[in-house]
Amino acid sequence: MLGRFFAKIKKGLTKTRSVFSGVVGLFTGAYRVDAVFLNKLEEQLLLADVGLGATSQIVEKVRRGYLDREVGEDVKLFVRQQLREQLLDPAEGLAFVPGGVTVIMIAGVNGSGKTTSIAKLALRFKNDGKKVLVAACDTFRAAAVEQLTIWADRIGVDIVKQQQGSDPAAVAHDACERAKARQYDVLIVDTAGRLHTQTNLMRELEKIHRIVSKQIPGAPHEVLLVLDATTGQNAITQAEQFTKTVKCTGLILTKLDGTAKGGAVFGIKSKVGLPVKFIGVGEQMEDLEPFNADEFVAALFEE
Numbered sequence: 001m002l003g004r005f006f007a008k009i010k011k012g013l014t015k016t017r018s019v020f021s022g023v024v025g026l027f028t029g030a031y032r033v034d035a036v037f038l039n040k041l042e043e044q045l046l047l048a049d050v051g052l053g054a055t056s057q058i059v060e061k062v063r064r065g066y067l068d069r070e071v072g073e074d075v076k077l078f079v080r081q082q083l084r085e086q087l088l089d090p091a092e093g094l095a096f097v098p099g100g101v102t103v104i105m106i107a108g109v110n111g112s113g114k115t116t117s118i119a120k121l122a123l124r125f126k127n128d129g130k131k132v133l134v135a136a137c138d139t140f141r142a143a144a145v146e147q148l149t150i151w152a153d154r155i156g157v158d159i160v161k162q163q164q165g166s167d168p169a170a171v172a173h174d175a176c177e178r179a180k181a182r183q184y185d186v187l188i189v190d191t192a193g194r195l196h197t198q199t200n201l202m203r204e205l206e207k208i209h210r211i212v213s214k215q216i217p218g219a220p221h222e223v224l225l226v227l228d229a230t231t232g233q234n235a236i237t238q239a240e241q242f243t244k245t246v247k248c249t250g251l252i253l254t255k256l257d258g259t260a261k262g263g264a265v266f267g268i269k270s271k272v273g274l275p276v277k278f279i280g281v282g283e284q285m286e287d288l289e290p291f292n293a294d295e296f297v298a299a300l301f302e303e
């Protein structure tokens, strides 16, 4: 059963869908699975940004299962199923702490969509009836605190902040104290954009992590790495490097609406190994959807 957000995801994936039509369209001719077909399949999967590793695996499985058989619906279904399996992860959804504060830390490179995704998450959790607090721990970039404040006001959630330039770990500390004292359900921590090569900024991220874990047992319960899907295979490199320093629990893949490179999800999943938890499909605060492997693949394959 496809969820009611399916139409929205499909719309958000318009550009990726048009590239994927190259894959989907392979299964209509009356010919056999042979070297030519397998090459075409490989070529189209690569063009769709599925990535070398995932593509080779799928092509090999098709070869083993269907060589010399006629290309038809069954081969198409098989490929679809293989793509879906690439994306399945036992760690779907978020790990909420019953009766306590769930702390979600957000990290990623500059401009990947962290703050916007926090706004979208905050709205989602609020609509689920949760008491939400956000922490403006990006004290580095000018106007970052203001940006989060504007979102918090629009959504109607509370924010803990200090002046630009103050210690982000101190903001995180205050936010944890407040979240515990006033019994918030969720605390979402914004952080400054950084590259894994910026050693000081990476240390700062570790420090925020440490402070949060001291304040609240088991926290942060989720560390979500935000990746900009428009960067395609680059996002994979970013993720590989980031996760060397900070232990991440999942990914938010943003800007899928603006890119034909949505197939990068497959490569990201197979290379980085982290579950995709949410996808961003627009700039509005409603434009974030929980990631679902079935819906994602269906959105790529269905008319």
Ligand SMILES: Nc1nc2c(ncn2[C@@H]2O[C@H](COP(=O)(O)OP(=O)(O)OP(=O)(O)O)[C@@H](O)[C@H]2O)c(=O)[nH]1
Pocket (backbone or CB within 6 Å): 108, 109, 110, 111, 112, 113, 114, 115, 116, 117, 138, 141, 144, 191, 192, 193, 194, 226, 254, 255, 256, 257, 258, 279, 280, 281, 282, 283, 287
């Ligand atoms: N089209 C589209 N745009 C998005 C999406 N998510 C974020 N953006 C846009 O990407 C830009 C950067 O978003 P931010 O949320 O400020 O990114 P950030 O990671 O917090 O940036 P820094 O704090 O500077 O590191 C903004 O113009 C957002 O509107 C998305 O899912 N789709």
Ligand SMILES: [Mg+2]
Pocket (backbone or CB within 6 Å): 114, 115, 116, 138, 144, 190, 191, 192, 193
């Ligand atoms: Mg930001």
